Amino acid sequence: MSGPPAGFRWYWFSQTASFVGDRLTGFTAPSIAILVLHASSAEVGVLSATGWLAYPAFGMLAGGLLAHVRKRPVLVVGELTRLLAFVTVGVLAVLGHISVAGLIVAVAIAGVATVFGDVAGQTYLPTLVEPRSLFPANARVQSSDSLSKLVGPALAGVIIGVVGPFAALAANGLPFALSAFGQSRVRTLEPKPLPQRRDPVLVRIRDGLTQVRHIPMLRQIVQGSVIRAFGIGVVDTVLLLFAYRALGLSSVGGGLLLAAGSLGGLTGAFLAARLAARFGVRRMMLLSGLEGASWLALPLCLFVAPVAVLVAVRVFSSVWLPVWAVLTTGVRQSLAPPGHESTVHATARTLVSSATPAGSLIGGLAAGAATGWLGVTHGLVLVLTAGGLIAGCSVLFVRRASRSLVQPELVAA
Template sequence: MVSQWAGRFGGRDFVRLWAATTASSFGTTLTTVALPLVALVTLHASTFAVGLISAAELLSWLVLGLSAGVWVDRLARRPLMVACDLLRAVALVSVPVAVATGMVSVPQLVLVALVLGVASVFFDIAGQTYLPLVVEADGLLAGNSRLQAGQSAAQTGGPAVGGALAQLIGAPLTLLVDVASYLFSALFLSTLRTREEPSEVTDRARMLPQIREGLRHVLADPVIRPLMLVAAGLNMVGTAYETLLVPFLLRTVEVRPALIGVLLAVGGVGGVLGGVLGPRVAARLGGARTMVLTACVCPLISMLAPLSTAGAGLVLLGAGLVGREVCITVFSLLARSYRQATVSRVLLARVTASIRFISWGVLPIGALLGGSLGELAGNRAALWAVCGLLLLTPLPLLFSDLRGRRDLPEAPVRESQPA
């Protein structure tokens, strides 16, 4: 299997990249369960505090998203990704240490989340722009599909393991598994041998013109622009949705932490299915048609979550999470592959950063929105309100030229000189 992948997707470097991102994703999704439980169980924090912690991790995209793309253009990507993994490992170690010494607090969890967010910004942009160096252009969709399937598989196991470990050994010690995953990822990334061409963007180039060039490309592109707006809507409102899930299950439905992890893991199955089936569905229905379909179905199937109750009623939650993840995964991998295939490598990091600045910069707003609605209206009513907002997210795509198309346009790679 490894030799088959190596031959098809650019050598063993693709396998190493896949192993690193999969391991990192496993630990990260484990932390999405464990870190809120540290706040809720160890510190007896409020739903708003959980939203604040989530917002802190996501705030980095809003603050650093644009400038990070310029820095990634100037730096070697592989060493940068290794450094980000090590920084995240150090930040997470501090939590169980603080718990053991009786010094843990919500402000510390917010600070740890902030460090994780900063490192993740640089890691994500570097990773997305490193893949085209490992995989040929005609293999990007398949390569992205396999990376997504691996990450989704890890995300399926991560919450289940996180919930079980949190119940057995406590949420603080569970974070050490994420530390190990980052160290594993750093080890595999350090063995990559794909040669990076010297950057065409020098340190002397002014940052603001480079940032404007990336933003101008995103806002002027008739395909990338609506895809980015839909992603921003799904991300912002989806973060509010996800912020409410753990408090909703723990305090409203009264589900035990171990079962919470299992339920979140069930949702990860949808990510695996989306990663595997995405290219096949796009080949049959067409890329544009598939993206419109997934963007419209996602809000509808998300409504199963607030309908769920204890016992057999949790089946509704599981079905909603699976369907939601299928839609988001297929939409994301098609958008990402289109961008990687059509944007010049000189601009790719800045275009990626510009998109993430907008589409991920709204994530802390969503986290605070979810936490605030949960405090004001209760967790179930807040979930219904969030589902109502999700219905608005496909509108940019429905009013774009993509609505009547079967396939995404085969735009040539845009060659642009650095600012």
């Protein structure tokens, strides 16, 4: 592929704008709740959980409903829905009508739209590029996601400082308008959905589960991704607890720690397709287990340079998550049977997205128990190391993957 097709370039532009909107609104909404509305811890928890719960609640339903419709209009409507949700609550806030409940409603509506857009997007992407270009295409999208995580919160803080928190909430929804525009510019002819019997939605949902269960490689990838998401949920929950309570870092130091991880993720997204083209998809999926194995080095912080050890482990581990994400997404897209793409992707994403909050909950409970037993520093080191090991175990599910998996083209991703 000499260069990405025009249709994919617009799709990529749209996804990038959408990611930026996610990061801006994801920072601004809880900031308003905490700093302006003085929300309680329980209210902040509900606000944070609302976005996570959209996938477990609606993921498989989205797959069933989208099985027999064109995907591009769904992407456009989803982005406009998110725009409307945040602009509306922002305007109401400027007019003096704002509450934590209003923020929760906006986040909930945007979360449902995100689920439908995510399922539609993962199903739509394979129609925009050649099969062997799926890995570079997914790498480009993943790099945009990683970059948005790096710059999004800082940019949101600047916008809040310039226009104020309420106007910022409305302004931060504007990237969704750019995303909808980008999707509307995709001229690639989307294949007409296969003429199939219009089964009830519950039957289509069951179809997604059946396809994932009966296609060995799909089943292995989904199982591995669920385990990895659970482990990452543990690590991400305990990471800042360790940074603040054990190492005494400030909020600035915690922010820099997360930014360092985002830089590692951006590097991994940039290299994923190149490494897979050179060394093979299966080999690189297995090597991505270093994301979890790297946390075995964390106990070194008990003896030398604790901050330096934590940063090094965080950066190195973050490189490998996008490698796993890019490769497993490409393989899943290539293996989903025609006519079953949306239900397969919805099933996979629902299971994986449900594992992350479960890991967060277990990580928090384990941290409390471990610190009471071993003390703050040793207890949190134990939980972080265990969470990393769980994430690393994901590669055990793909160790028997076929060496004949479709390989990406050796091109700049």
